[in-house]
Amino acid sequence: MDNRKLESWYEEYSQDIFNFLVYYNQTDDVDDLLQEVFFKAWKKSCTFKGNSSPKTWLYSIARRVSIDNFRKQKLKNLFRLQENLEHVDTPEKRLMDKEEIIELHNAIKSLKRSYREVVICRGILELSINETAEILQWSNEKVNTTYHRAKLKLGEILTFQGRMSDEAAR
Structure with a gap:
């Protein structure tokens, strides 16, 4: 080459x-x-x-x-943290958007490696199942299953973080 x-x-x-x-x-x-x-x-x-x-x-x-x-x-x-905060109306909205990005970033960071890898490839980089499988050296089925489980876990983490934030605000 x-x-x-x-x-x-x-x-x-x-x-x-x-x-x-x-x-x-x-x-x-x-x-x-x-x-x-x-x-x-x-x-x-x-x-x-x-x-x-x-x-x-x-x-x-x-x-x-x-x-x-x-x-x-x-x-x-x-x-x-890469931020892409477009169309921000107010400083309060900008702060809320930044906090949400940080929460999501921290939630992704807290996932176990296999979940984090598949979330990055499929969810963030929007790679196809085949591309993700090739990069991670997994089968397509493992990509689908792991991505599904990772999204569920990410939802749990974000829900828990939301509850913790609500309790702290009281």
Whole structure:
């Protein structure tokens, strides 16, 4: 594979991979991880056979880089929050929206790894079942089942957080 091909993949997919890394990792070093993903892709470019899409292949590398990073750092509870607060009318609404995003982010962060992975891939990145299965190296059935269970668990967590907030406000 030539460098121009990899450069075009970087141009096309780096933002998607960056977003994946932000949600998957609890670190501020996402730029470094993104560089590592594309460095590994460059090093292993000869192994890309074209059986999957380049995007899926890069997501698989990003997942492995993230797992390695998790093992190395024994993560603390630092999570970069990407906010996209459009159409905010008032400071109060902006604060409520930000708090809801933080609650959702914390709820996702508290899920066990397999639930978090599938929620990120299917719910946040909106990847197909096939793409998610390929990235996570699962069957399509496992993706569907785990995603369903993860959504239920996420609902429980958010409901519990809501009750705790209501009690604290009293």
